[in-house]
Amino acid sequence: MWIDDDRLTQEDFGIGTYPKKCPICGKDSIHLLMYRHSEMSTNGACWIWCSSCEKYSHINVTIPDWWDNYDRLGSDKLFASPEHNIDDERENIDKWVNKLINEKVDTPKEEPKSINEDKTLYVIKINTQKILTEEKAELAAQLCRCDKEQAINMIENHGFELYPMPAADISLVKKELEFKKFDFTVSPEYKW
Ligand SMILES: [Zn+2]
Helix, strand or coil: CCCCCCCHHHHCCCCCCEEEEECCCCCCCEEHHHHHECCCCCCCEEHHHHHHCCEEEEEEECCCCCCCCCCCCCCCHHCCCCCCCCCCCCCHHHHHHHHHHHHHHCCCCCCCCCCCCCEEEEEEEECCCCCCCCHHHHHHHHHEEEEEEEHHHHHHHHHHECCCEEEHHHHHHHHHHHHCCCCCCEECCCCC
């Protein structure tokens, strides 16, 4: 009989080779399967189960980049408990998971060498603040692409988030905002 056991939620699933050692019964029979809900999503489900002592966990997880869904079991064939389908497939699932782990490349992100090479898109948020000068109102209108009154309203009520821009553009907008003494934040953290 399969029993849900929280001790199996601690599996470090990006490394090693399956089947792994079971923390409960000690046998090499821990298996892993994940399921990404949709191609662009990082949400999904995860099963960790021991085919010897029949303990398992079925939890929602953030699916890592390197994961590809195991194509022999669609969502219609996946159930919480491993006795339905996934334990029957465990040898093939182990092969699948081991292959994904082996192919996983941990390429460190290369730091861009110049502002023009930085492909990061930055977002400037003009924080909520009072717009007291005509100069500020003019720049606000320009950046928010609307008339001054609307821009003042937006910024005074909830601030305004500009569309994402590459570093080279951000540096110009940032200079103007600093010059006019706007309170703003840039994310991701801006370094140029
Ligand atoms: Zn076990």
